[in-house]
Amino acid sequence: MDESPLIKFRCEICGRKITVPRIYAGKQSKCPACKKMLTVPLTGDSNHSDTGLKSLLNPAMFDIPPGRAKDQNPPSPPAEQPPLHKTDVAIGSILDEAKFDIPPKQPEPEKTAVDYFKKPEEPPPKRKFPFLMDIFLYPANVAGLTVLGIIIGIPIIIRILLVPMRWLWSVSPPAGICYIVFGHIGIVVYVILIIYLYWYLAECIRDSANGGLRAVDTIGKTPSLGELLLQILKIVLCFIACWGPAIFYFLYPLIDRQTLPFLILYSCLGCPSLLFKPLLHWWLTQANNTEMMTLYSLVVYAVCFSPMALLAVIMFDAISGLNPVLIIGSIYSTFLSYCGLILSFCAFGYIIVKITQLLEYVTFMPEVWSYVSQVIIYCLLMVMAHILGRFYWRYKDKLRWDV
DSSP, rough: OOSSSEEEEHHHOOOOOEEEEGGTTTOOEEEEOOOOOOEEOOSSSSSHTTHHHHHHHHGGTOOOOGGGGGGGGGOOOOOOOOOOEEEGOOOHHOOTTTTTTTOOOOOOOOOOOOHHHHHOOOOOOOOOOOOOHGGGGOOOOOHHHHHHHHHHHHHHHHHHHHHHHHHHHHHHHHHHHHHHHHHHHHHHHHHHHHHHHHHHHHHHHHHTTTTSSSOOOOOOOOOHHHHHHHHHHHHHHHHHHHHHHHHHHHHHHGGTTEEEEHHHHHHHHTTTTHHHHHHHHHHTTOOOOOHHHHHHHHHHHHHHHEEEHHHHHHTTTGGGOOHHHHHHHHHHHHHHHHHHHHHHHHHHHHHHHHHHHGGGGOOOOOOHHHHHHHHHHHHHHHHHHHHHHHHHHHHHHHHHHHO
């Protein structure tokens, strides 16, 4: 009997040579090669060691006739694989991320249903023409021309409809009631259109502040009458805060006169020359140097602070934009660029005043030239709104109003 402390045998499945201590004789274990369960034989004699070999030479496995099975040579055991060469070492073990302090690759966050409907952020549009040419083309798109057509065209239609009513009034005095009613309706419509124009200019400023280069399309967000009144109220309060002191001081000579309310009423109805020209003549002929310097100082205050105040009120969409600390700090952080903005606004204002003055000397078809001048003035107002919005878009990092 074999008294060796080791038992040597072969796996009955794969033929792998196995050597185990004798204390495991008769116990079950797994083959280290094929992982199949096997029973360790009691002895390691030739009968048990050749068990796996005999199973490999089973004639039935190779379709060999039984008589010829003895003539076959036993297969050689599987050759052991040579050790890996240095060049065969896995690259992953060399580039171990933990050894080189390489942060592990973070998994991409899972997309939600909202992410699939989000539109990718588009780069801001670029100007197709030089700056000085392109800014004057701001109203030259479908949205801008549509707004101009509405604001200019509806008053023209109302005025054309009033012509036959006026003729009927001259023929039949009772028909004058229709003329008066329709005329008052036309005045209300005209006022609403002017309010809508200033609301649209505010939208142009917001769109240009986001990078827009052409007049904003507001067809999908038509405002209600309450929104129009709220927007014009904020603009009027901003105008009063900036220009109110200068206007009040300009009207100061007429405060004690009884004609002041009537002159203001005529001025509001479209005859500003009835109020402006007499007062201007008085200031130029009778005012002393102190009064003139005071008026000039108030005008300079209004010119310097009104663009930034208007921009703040529209961007914040609240009267809180009139905060003096905010306005002064914004002017200080963008001083040189803001001076250029003020000069451009003064140039546009000068052009608008000159166009208004030239209409007084037009004798050939004055009504037609009046509508043409309105188109030019409204286009210039859109360009001014575009410049103001682009000022915020370019210097928003210095203004830091989002904080």
